Amino acid sequence: MSVLEQRWNELADIKDELAERDWFLGTSGNLSIKVNDEPLTFLVTASGKDKRKRTDEDFLLVDGEGRPLQETNLRASAETLIHCEVYRLTNAGCCLHVHTVDNNVISELYASNGSITLKGQELIKAFGIWEENGEITIPIVENYADISRLAQECGKVIKPETKAVLIRNHGLTVWGKNGFEAKKHLEALEFIFSYHLKIKLASQLSVLQKSSY
Amino acid sequence: MSVLEQRWNELADIKDELAERDWFLGTSGNLSIKVNDEPLTFLVTASGKDKRKRTDEDFLLVDGEGRPLQETNLRASAETLIHCEVYRLTNAGCCLHVHTVDNNVISELYASNGSITLKGQELIKAFGIWEENGEITIPIVENYADISRLAQECGKVIKPETKAVLIRNHGLTVWGKNGFEAKKHLEALEFIFSYHLKIKLASQLSVLQKSSY
Amino acid sequence: MSVLEQRWNELADIKDELAERDWFLGTSGNLSIKVNDEPLTFLVTASGKDKRKRTDEDFLLVDGEGRPLQETNLRASAETLIHCEVYRLTNAGCCLHVHTVDNNVISELYASNGSITLKGQELIKAFGIWEENGEITIPIVENYADISRLAQECGKVIKPETKAVLIRNHGLTVWGKNGFEAKKHLEALEFIFSYHLKIKLASQLSVLQKSSY
Amino acid sequence: MSVLEQRWNELADIKDELAERDWFLGTSGNLSIKVNDEPLTFLVTASGKDKRKRTDEDFLLVDGEGRPLQETNLRASAETLIHCEVYRLTNAGCCLHVHTVDNNVISELYASNGSITLKGQELIKAFGIWEENGEITIPIVENYADISRLAQECGKVIKPETKAVLIRNHGLTVWGKNGFEAKKHLEALEFIFSYHLKIKLASQLSVLQKSSY
Numbered sequence: 001m002s003v004l005e006q007r008w009n010e011l012a013d014i015k016d017e018l019a020e021r022d023w024f025l026g027t028s029g030n031l032s033i034k035v036n037d038e039p040l041t042f043l044v045t046a047s048g049k050d051k052r053k054r055t056d057e058d059f060l061l062v063d064g065e066g067r068p069l070q071e072t073n074l075r076a077s078a079e080t081l082i083h084c085e086v087y088r089l090t091n092a093g094c095c096l097h098v099h100t101v102d103n104n105v106i107s108e109l110y111a112s113n114g115s116i117t118l119k120g121q122e123l124i125k126a127f128g129i130w131e132e133n134g135e136i137t138i139p140i141v142e143n144y145a146d147i148s149r150l151a152q153e154c155g156k157v158i159k160p161e162t163k164a165v166l167i168r169n170h171g172l173t174v175w176g177k178n179g180f181e182a183k184k185h186l187e188a189l190e191f192i193f194s195y196h197l198k199i200k201l202a203s204q205l206s207v208l209q210k211s212s213y
Numbered sequence: 214m215s216v217l218e219q220r221w222n223e224l225a226d227i228k229d230e231l232a233e234r235d236w237f238l239g240t241s242g243n244l245s246i247k248v249n250d251e252p253l254t255f256l257v258t259a260s261g262k263d264k265r266k267r268t269d270e271d272f273l274l275v276d277g278e279g280r281p282l283q284e285t286n287l288r289a290s291a292e293t294l295i296h297c298e299v300y301r302l303t304n305a306g307c308c309l310h311v312h313t314v315d316n317n318v319i320s321e322l323y324a325s326n327g328s329i330t331l332k333g334q335e336l337i338k339a340f341g342i343w344e345e346n347g348e349i350t351i352p353i354v355e356n357y358a359d360i361s362r363l364a365q366e367c368g369k370v371i372k373p374e375t376k377a378v379l380i381r382n383h384g385l386t387v388w389g390k391n392g393f394e395a396k397k398h399l400e401a402l403e404f405i406f407s408y409h410l411k412i413k414l415a416s417q418l419s420v421l422q423k424s425s426y
Numbered sequence: 427m428s429v430l431e432q433r434w435n436e437l438a439d440i441k442d443e444l445a446e447r448d449w450f451l452g453t454s455g456n457l458s459i460k461v462n463d464e465p466l467t468f469l470v471t472a473s474g475k476d477k478r479k480r481t482d483e484d485f486l487l488v489d490g491e492g493r494p495l496q497e498t499n500l501r502a503s504a505e506t507l508i509h510c511e512v513y514r515l516t517n518a519g520c521c522l523h524v525h526t527v528d529n530n531v532i533s534e535l536y537a538s539n540g541s542i543t544l545k546g547q548e549l550i551k552a553f554g555i556w557e558e559n560g561e562i563t564i565p566i567v568e569n570y571a572d573i574s575r576l577a578q579e580c581g582k583v584i585k586p587e588t589k590a591v592l593i594r595n596h597g598l599t600v601w602g603k604n605g606f607e608a609k610k611h612l613e614a615l616e617f618i619f620s621y622h623l624k625i626k627l628a629s630q631l632s633v634l635q636k637s638s639y
Numbered sequence: 640m641s642v643l644e645q646r647w648n649e650l651a652d653i654k655d656e657l658a659e660r661d662w663f664l665g666t667s668g669n670l671s672i673k674v675n676d677e678p679l680t681f682l683v684t685a686s687g688k689d690k691r692k693r694t695d696e697d698f699l700l701v702d703g704e705g706r707p708l709q710e711t712n713l714r715a716s717a718e719t720l721i722h723c724e725v726y727r728l729t730n731a732g733c734c735l736h737v738h739t740v741d742n743n744v745i746s747e748l749y750a751s752n753g754s755i756t757l758k759g760q761e762l763i764k765a766f767g768i769w770e771e772n773g774e775i776t777i778p779i780v781e782n783y784a785d786i787s788r789l790a791q792e793c794g795k796v797i798k799p800e801t802k803a804v805l806i807r808n809h810g811l812t813v814w815g816k817n818g819f820e821a822k823k824h825l826e827a828l829e830f831i832f833s834y835h836l837k838i839k840l841a842s843q844l845s846v847l848q849k850s851s852y
Contacts, residue, residue, distance in 0.1 A: 017691065021661065022234065026339040026401030050393065052230065099336065101407045108412055122782060122809035123738065126665040132784040143335060145345035169408075170335035180689065188665030194740045195808075197415070199747055202836070204418040205843040235447065239552040239614030263606065265443065312549065314620045321625055356548060358558035382621075383548035410628070417631040448660065452765040452827030476819065478656065525762065527833045534838055569761060571771040595834075596761035623841070630844040 007033045007043055008059060010179040011094070015051055015058065017183070018098065024051040028099040028171070030077035033179055040064035040087055046074040064088065081151035082173055089158045092175035094182035099171035102193045107140055107166040115139045115157075116166070118192050126188035127163055138189070140166040164189060220246045220256055221272060223392040224307070228264055228271065230396070231311065237264040241312040241384070243290035246392055253277035253300055259287040277301065294364035295386055302371045305388035307395035312384035315406045320353055320379040328352045328370075329379070331405050339401035340376055351402070353379040377402060433459045433469055434485060436605040437520070441477055441484065443609070444524065450477040454525040454597070456503035459605055466490035466513055472500040490514065507577035508599060515584040518601035520608035525597035528619045533566055533592040541565045541583075542592070544618050552614035553589055564615070566592040590615060646672045646682055647698060649818040650733070654690055654697065656822070657737065663690040667738040667810070669716035672818055679703035679726055685713040703727065720790035721812060728797040731814035733821035738810035741832045746779055746805040754778045755805070757831050765827035766802055775802065777828070782809040803828060 001009075011033040018024065018031075029051065032044040043059040044066070045051070051058075061069045064087065066080035077083075079097060086095045110116040118124060119135035127136055139157035144150040154165050154173070163185055164174035174189060176182035214222075224246040236242060242264060245257040256272040257279070258264070264271075274282045277300065279293035290296075292310060299308045323329040331337060332348035340349055352370035357363040367378050367386070376398055377387035387402060389395035427435075437459040449455065455477065458470040469485040470492070471477070477484075487495045490513065492506035503509075505523060512521045536542040544550060545561035553562055565583035570576040580591050580599070589611055590600035600615060602608035640648075650672040657663065657670075668690065671683040682698040683705070684690070690697075700708045703726065705719035716722075718736060725734045749755040757763060758774035766775055778796035783789040793804050793812070802824055803813035813828060815821035 025404045026336050026397050028336060028339070028401075028404075050396075099404065101404065101411055104334070104408050105411050105415065109415055120808050121743070122806070123665050123667060126667070130784060132782075143345075145343060167335070169333050183689075184665050188667075191664045191667075191738065191740065195743050197411070198740055198744045198836070201414070201418065201840070202744065202748055204422055205840065205847075208418075208421055208847055209843055238617045239549050239610050241549060241552070241614075241617075263609075312617065314617065314624055317547070317621050318624045318628065322628055356558075358556060380548070382546050410624070414627070414631065417635055421631075421634055451830045452762050452823050454762060454765070454827075454830075476822075525830065527830065527837055530760070530834050531837050531841065535841055569771075571769060593761070595759050623837070627840070627844065630848055634844075634847055 004035055004043075004061070007035050007179075011043055011059060012054055014094075014096070014179050014183055015045070016054060018096070018186075019052045023098045023100060025099065027051070030079050030083070030097045031095070032080070032083040033094045034087060034092070035061065041069060042083065042087060044080050044083055045077050047077050048075075078147055079150075081147055082154050085151050085155040085158060086173065086175050089155060090160055090162065090175060091177060092182070093177045094179040095173065095175040096182050096186050097171055097173045098186060098190075100190060100193075102190065102197055103166065103172040104169055105197060106193045107168045107170065107172075110166075111140050111142070111168045113140070116196075118196065121192050121195060123188040123191050126184050136163065138164050138166055138172075140168055143168045143170040217248055217256075217274070220248050220392075224256055224272060225267055227307075227309070227392050227396055228258070229267060231309070231399075232265045236311045236313060238312065240264070243292050243296070243310045244308070245293070245296040246307045247300060247305070248274065254282060255296065255300060257293050257296055258290050260290050261288070291360055292363075294360055295367050298364050298368040298371060299386065299388050302368060303373055303375065303388060304390060305395070306390045307392040308386065308388040309395050309399050310384055310386045311399060311403075313403060313406075315403065315410055316379065316385040317382055318410060319406045320381045320383065320385075323379075324353050324355070324381045326353070329409075331409065334405050334408060336401040336404050339397050349376065351377050351379055351385075353381055356381045356383040430461055430469075430487070433461050433605075437469055437485060438480055440520075440522070440605050440609055441471070442480060444522070444612075445478045449524045449526055451525065453477070456505050456509070456523045457521070458506070458509040459520045460513060460518070461487065467495060468509065468513060470506050470509055471503050473503050474501070504573055505576075507573055508580050511577050511581040511584060512599065512601050515581060516586055516588065516601060517603060518608070519603045520605040521599065521601040522608050522612050523597055523599045524612060524616075526616060526619075528616065528623055529592065529598040530595055531623060532619045533594045533596065533598075536592075537566050537568070537594045539566070544622065547618050547621060549614040549617050552610050562589065564590050564592050564598075566594055569594045569596040643674055643682075643700070646674050646818075650682055650698060651693055653733075653735070653818050653822055654684070655693060657735070657825075658691045662737045662739060664738065666690070669718050669722070669736045670734070671719070671722040672733045673726060673731070674700065680708060681722065681726060683719050683722055684716050686716050687714070717786055718789075720786055721793050724790050724794040724797060725812065725814050728794060729799055729801065729814060730816060731821070732817040734812065734814040735821050735825050736810055736812045737825060737829075739829060739832075741829065741836055742805065742811040743808055744836060745832045746807045746809065746811075749805075750779050750781070750807045752779070757835065760831050760834060762827040762830050765823050777803050777805055777811075779805040779807060782807045 030045045032042045034042045060074045062076050066084050083095045086092050115137050117135055117137045124134045141153040174186045176185050243258045245255045247255045273285055273287045275289050279297050296308045299305050328350050330348055330350045337347045354366045387399045389398050456471045458468045460468045486498055486500045488502050492510050509521045512518050541563050543563045550560045567579045600612045602611050669684045671681045673681045699711055699713045701715050705723050722734045725731050754776050756774055756776045763773045780792040813825045815824050
């Protein structure tokens with residue numbers, strides 16, 4: 001099996017698994033995996049497909065500017081330019097963009113801060129952070145309708161050590177050195193986001209209850 | 214494969230997928246897909262079936278007034294008349310009516326406004342609305358027990374550009390030019406409804422907390 | 427296929443479907459289906475099994491007092507006596523007892539009222555109640571550790587027209603004239619319970635917000 | 640089939656089922672099953688695997704100090720030492736460590752008490768506690784980054800009758816005399832935790848509402 005086929009299957013497996021969780025509602029989301037480093041080429045999801053189906057037209061091969069490398073009637077996901085930024089600025093080998101209710105709620109609640117810092121949660125170790133009070137900061141960017149502008153804004157906040165970016169009321173873009181790590185990072189963040197929202201709700205109610213006496 | 218068979222399979226696939234998400238609890242919900250334009254004929258779910266099973270009796274072919282086109286012992290869904298209104302007033306090719314907890318909660322919370330306007334959410338693009346602050350308004354009608362009356366009320370609020378109607382404490386009726394688009398619209402709305410409820414809860418608690426000091 | 431086999435398969439299919447939804451956590455829940463009327467015999471789940479597996483030992487045949495009709499090393503569910511009461515007092519053909527978080531929360535919130543009345547929800551039609559403001563009342567009984575006592579208390583609140591009983595912090599017992607109807611009733615109630623809790627939460631927050639100004 | 644193979648399959652089945660529920664997000668969680676008593680040997684999950692896949696390298700056999708019994712390139716889960724403590728201090732035959740949002744929220748809300756006591760819930764019977772107002776107490780320990788320290792702290796709170804330990808903002812460790820019972824205990828606790836959080840939320844809102852008049 002060629003490297004291209006291996007990467008294709010790796011990404012298709014991830015797509016199947018995330019689709020089963022209903023993480024691509026309304027044909028949302030886009031995924032990519034690096035095939036070659038110099039020059040950069042990567043497979044990215046074709047636009048507007050139902051990601052619950054597995055077909056030969058799910059992905060197309062693009063270059064570092066997101067342009068198709070073969071003649072094709074497929075269009076790369078509109079947000080391919082964001083994947084380009086991720087590969088340009090980090091050592092990512094795979095990049096996943098997913099809309100969930102909880103990552104959207106987090107992106108809105110903390111948008112005015114420009115980021116959210118997560119700490120005190122075991123699953124932060126999924127990012128290779130092993131200290132007792134390890135923390136991770138996820139930048140949040142505004143959701144510009146113009147994709148070049150949006151990609152540019154993402155590019156501004158991505159440092160080599162960044163693991164993910166939230167786009168306000170839009171979704172999470174997260175990556176890892178390969179498909180396995182990217183999925184691990186995605187799952188860990190979704191877990192921590194859900195945890196964060198639930199504990200925040202419980203804490204707010206406790207504070208209210210105390211102040212009401 | 215005839216057009217009829219193609220449409221049958223398209224609708225049956227959608228039914229399977231929504232059933233897997235438990236979006237037809239208590240035999241609720243009904244689905245239809247257009248087969249012919251002039252005169253209008255469409256396939257619609259037979260009444261009272263368990264939608265988790267796929268059988269040869271899941272759908273029947275009806276005319277623009279919802280009357281069966283063949284002799285059959287199947288009854289069309291009680292709410293077929295609402296589908297008739299949708300096909301009469303829009304260019305819909307497929308129409309889905311689904312009960313979820315969240316679409317019911319939204320329908321009740323905003324019933325007195327007669328509609329809900331959703332904005333500032335990336336998934337609004339699923340409706341082909343690409344502006345930065347694009348919005349979509351879903352009318353809400355009262356849940357008359359008399360179906361002709363209910364269909365009439367739905368007819369009153371459906372404009373050519375309308376994409377969906379909420380029936381109070383009952384469910385969502387949503388459509389698209391074909392099965393693929395109808396399902397995309399349904400999923401996008403369910404996502405936005407769930408997001409809306411969760412962000413509203415968080416905002417209300419924040420306001421309360423501030424006012425309690 | 428004998429009537430016994432037909433009923434066995436019907437109940438096994440229901441068990442499979444509910445197990446897939448994780449409605450039998452911790453080996454909870456018990457199911458039964460009537461096989462004969464005079465004298466009453468019914469199949470009931472054997473005690474302590476993992477209901478996600480389908481085996482030849484899932485059910486055993488018992489009489490109207492819940493006693494096994496064949497020599498067997500299986501024990502009938504501890505709560506078989508409650509099923510006996512349901513068959514004695516109603517025309518049920520199938521009876522399902524299921525623990526969900528939401529039915530437990532409802533049972534606790536309304537326990538001091540002795541019942542909960544549900545209205546203004548389309549899915550009440552699943553119970554054959556077609557009026558515009560149809561309602562249904564579910565009695566709630568205390569959860570006596572002594573099963574004979576518990577069955578007796580259930581018996582006291584079950585009228586011929588009763589469709590379900592809630593046991594406080596324990597679960598829902600619901601029935602129908604056959605397996606299909608019992609499952610329809612169960613799903614409709616679970617939907618309405620979840621809806622009820624979510625709309626109650628939203629309403630309470632709105633009231634609080636108004637009173638805080 | 641040897642005892643080792645039987646135990647392997649038992650644990651692999653449990654792993655499959657919990658993975659299907661997404662209870663191992665971000666490669667979290669670890670599982671073990673006892674193979675021999677004197678000297679103690681048990682199978683434990685290999686570190687860093689995707690638990691949704693079933694392979695020949697999912698588990699490895701270790702001794703009472705958590706050291707591999709065969710030459711292997713697999714590493715035992717980092718938290719194997721906690722499993723050693725469970726086998727040393729109780730008659731457990733199987734031990735499951737799982738991260739869920741709800742068990743994490745509970746562990747944080749009650750951390751300052753050092754434990755949570757659950758009562759008034761039918762599913763407490765899953766632990767063989769049959770009294771009418773039976774209760775169960777789950778100790779909560781701090782989440783030390785140093786695993787030996789963490790295992791030691793778990794060891795301090797585990798009595799022969801303890802059924803589970805919560806680690807703060809980390810997860811639940813629960814056991815039973817065999818795989819079947821361990822899974823039953825796990826499911827019962829997760830149900831009770833979710834119930835507890837939802838009833839607590841409802842109660843807090845009711846109290847607030849009353850105090851706001």
